[in-house]
Amino acid sequence: MHQIIEPKILYFGTPVVLISTLNEDGSSNLAPMSSAWWLNDSCMLGMSNRSQTVRNMLREGRCVLNLPSAGQVDAVDRLALTTGRGDVPEYKAQMGYCYEPDKFKVAGLTAVAGEPGWPARVAECPVQMHALLEHARDFSSPHLAALELRIVQTWMDDAILNPERRHYVDPDKWRPLIMSFTEFYGLGTQLHPSRLAQVF
Ligand SMILES: Cc1cc2nc3c(=O)[nH]c(=O)nc-3n(C[C@H](O)[C@H](O)[C@H](O)COP(=O)(O)O)c2cc1C
Known part of the structure; x- marks a missing residue:
């Protein structure tokens, strides 16, 4: 039997992305996020615009998207409840978030020095991508951005x-x-051959 409920969240399961962005002083911030989806050579990210990441991205117009594998779960979890914002927003302070200027060190991840004008990449992540911001707009509330x-x-x-x-x-x-x-979570093994894979 199905029940009508009022779900607190609708996070049905998406890959984690570690976003590196350039701070104003030229250092690299690093933040975990997972509201991301991909189409062709583009992606959409949903992020709080009270994060250091969105501030940096709107100013610089670029970021590095690092995709961790399941093996990096400890490092990702160490970044939870941290922000690169020195002025920690009140709602985050109440949740226990702390300012952390060196997220790579906290996570125990290795920064690969960025190409000129780009933030550092995360050496341990099997996927690292340079991305340019094309559009940004409010999403669902004035505090959330669709990038x-x-x-x-x-x-x-x-x-x-x-x-x-x-x-x-x-x-x-x-x-x-x-x-x-x-x-x-991680992924299980393949369930069924895919007809789409044959035409791709
Ligand atoms: C695994 C994980 C996934 C997260 N996903 C998101 C997300 O999709 N969008 C978002 O705004 N925050 C997400 N967060 C919370 C941000 O990491 C958090 O707001 C953080 O303070 C942002 O860092 P910054 O202020 O240095 O940019 C996630 C946190 C974790 C640990």
């Missing part, structure tokens, strides 16, 4: 690539970290 980004350069770890077709990721090797209803 459309275009991917302009992509680094992929050999370990997840198909050795015979080097521009393709092998989905059996890619083990994303999934956030579902605020808890961490």
